[in-house]
Amino acid sequence: MAQILSPLPGTFYRSSAPDQPPFKADGDAVAVGDVIGLIEVMKSFHEVKSEVAGSNVRFVADNEEPVMAGAPLAEVD
């Protein structure tokens, strides 16, 4: 199992806008470089790209919740 960590402190978003589907759902496959969410830091948005690949992603951070830099966002098998 590998983890995807938040590169920045801020607010975590799982989709590009409130009315959009999440970038990834639990159980989706991820490839290296896939966008799995956004971190909002001081009103600017930064894409979180996966540095790992796997067939099954499980999010451990909730949508629109505050996260610290280095906090796990998701686990990947």
Added chain:
Amino acid sequence: MLKKLLIANRGEIAVRIIRAAKDLGIATVAVHSVADAEALHVQLADEAVDIGPPAPKKSYLNAEALLKAAKDTGCDSVHPGYGFLAENASFSDAVAAAGLVFVGPSGDAIRLMGDKVAARSAAAAAGVPVVPGSAGRVDSIEEAREILLETGFPVMIKAAAGGGGRGIRIANTLAEFEQAFPQARAEALAAFGDGGLYMEKVIGKARHIEVQVLGDGNDAIHCYERECSLQRRRQKVWEEAPSKALSERQREDLCASAVSLARAVGYSGAGTVEYLYDDAAERFYFIEMNTRIQVEHPVTEAITGIDLVAEMLRIAGGEPLRIKQRDVAIKGHAIEVRLNAEDPARDFAPFPGQISDLRIPGGPGVRFDSMLYPGYQVPPFYDSLLAKLIVHGETREAAIARLVRALTELQVGGLKTTKPLFLALAADPTVQEGDVHTRWLEGWLSENAAKLAG
């Protein structure tokens, strides 16, 4: 006079409002999110109420929580500051409906000025020059072709329901226009559920000049202008007053037009009428009216000696305007720079962190509006403004020299700030000449990135 004020905001503006209220003997109640429990505004207010989680939507934008805090603490009034709910007409209405005083204009005045088409019509009706373009919504290409005769090219097509730069297209030729218009219509319909468009002539090189007004619902005065042409991504970074671009005659015309608009809409409180100023044509055009106190209000306070936030509180308390137009005069020149928690050497990447060490500039003609203190943890959840440095001197040259002196005194340890940007700008001959326009800074930044390390 108001007795007890809830400050529905955070950061430096919450501190600024608390100071004005205390100077007038008004009791203060701060609100804060969980992330701001240690913030300076919480420490300085007489009381503080926790209104929810860090996300603005769940705290500073939560009207219900704010009204409950005001009721629970026995407040008679609410100051919205800037940003958050400051220009939310429903919030102004809700405050009034709860039997409290909203320190700002009525919901209807906010609604009128918040609707671009209605605001433009109100301005035109008050005799304020507007950018040539459609008087209201344009619903057909035939109508649009008629308007092109007035605007010429380039022309901007905007979604009537859009905002924040979304849904804007620019056409340079008739062929481009014929292609862009139906696309913009389809896009506006898809994005906003409203295919209404409006059109405006694009003013090439323009300055951003705005006029501060104060109204009590019956009468209105102006407190002269501010120039805010130095912008990055449509955000002002350096503001000054007065503008060096205006002659005395133009200044009087511009300021008089802002007062006519404020009077025409029965404006109450502090507001700002924003214009584009075309140097080449020596003409000014109304853009919009902001119905709040603005970030850059201290430059006006510096040159006029008026405490704008205190005047807002007096007006909200039911006093008529105390200041007569003839008593407002410009003294010297003031500049404000916005110190943001951003790294100018890395494309202004946000830089939250802990203030390890702080040396605040002082001495004659220097003001520092901020929520910083040593050990303060700057949260990542809100905008990056840390402080505003305002300098005042007899002349623009003296103000720039004082700015450099004060920036050199200033030390903020523990995080990166935009201080290097302002030192570089103050040393730039074009800035020293004041020969700038709203798109000048972005060009300068792409050529001078190397000067911004520090």
